[in-house]
Amino acid sequence: MNYPRFSITPLSREHQKSGFCCGSSLLDRYFSERVGQDVRRNLTKCFVVIDNSHERIAGFYTLSAAQIPLLQLPEKLADKMPHYHAVPASRLGRLAIDKSYQGEGLGSALIADALMRSSSSSMAVYALLVDAKDESAATFYLHHGFIPCIGAPHTLFLPLGTVKSL
Numbered sequence: 001m002n003y004p005r006f007s008i009t010p011l012s013r014e015h016q017k018s019g020f021c022c023g024s025s026l027l028d029r030y031f032s033e034r035v036g037q038d039v040r041r042n043l044t045k046c047f048v049v050i051d052n053s054h055e056r057i058a059g060f061y062t063l064s065a066a067q068i069p070l071l072q073l074p075e076k077l078a079d080k081m082p083h084y085h086a087v088p089a090s091r092l093g094r095l096a097i098d099k100s101y102q103g104e105g106l107g108s109a110l111i112a113d114a115l116m117r118s119s120s121s122s123m124a125v126y127a128l129l130v131d132a133k134d135e136s137a138a139t140f141y142l143h144h145g146f147i148p149c150i151g152a153p154h155t156l157f158l159p160l161g162t163v164k165s166l
Helices: 023-040 106-119 136-144 159-163
Strands: 006-010 043-052 056-069 084-099 127-131 148-149 152-159
Touching: 006 106, 023 043, 023 056, 023 084, 043 106, 056 106, 056 127, 084 106, 106 127, 106 159, 136 152, 152 159
Parallel strands: 084 127
Antiparallel strands: 006 043, 043 056, 056 084, 127 152, 148 152
């Protein structure tokens, strides 16, 4: 029987979180200790990529509501916006891949999934927003077409309109 090696699904109680290790103690601790509480409180949604052959979590990301202050958009984009204080966004809060799966393109797959979920939301969403934890993470998001916010170079966004035109 042929089935895909990986699938992306909302985190549930049935998923085994123990053993996940991405190399960042902050992300590992968040995933093992806090993400369930944040999901139950409806502060975020968490999605996991599952290695179907081993029934193991290979990575995760969180998604929540956000907004981008209009003053942080590049002028060429801000000029096209109504004169509101901010524009609606989805925040890609945390993204991590287990060490044993790093380098397989799963981070890119999770970004694509977050973009798809954001663009198919029943809420109006202008962009996917992310706060890169360091320069390496910022470079990763820049590689995927994200644009730095004015005055906050580690806060980046990708307008969903650019994704729909692909």
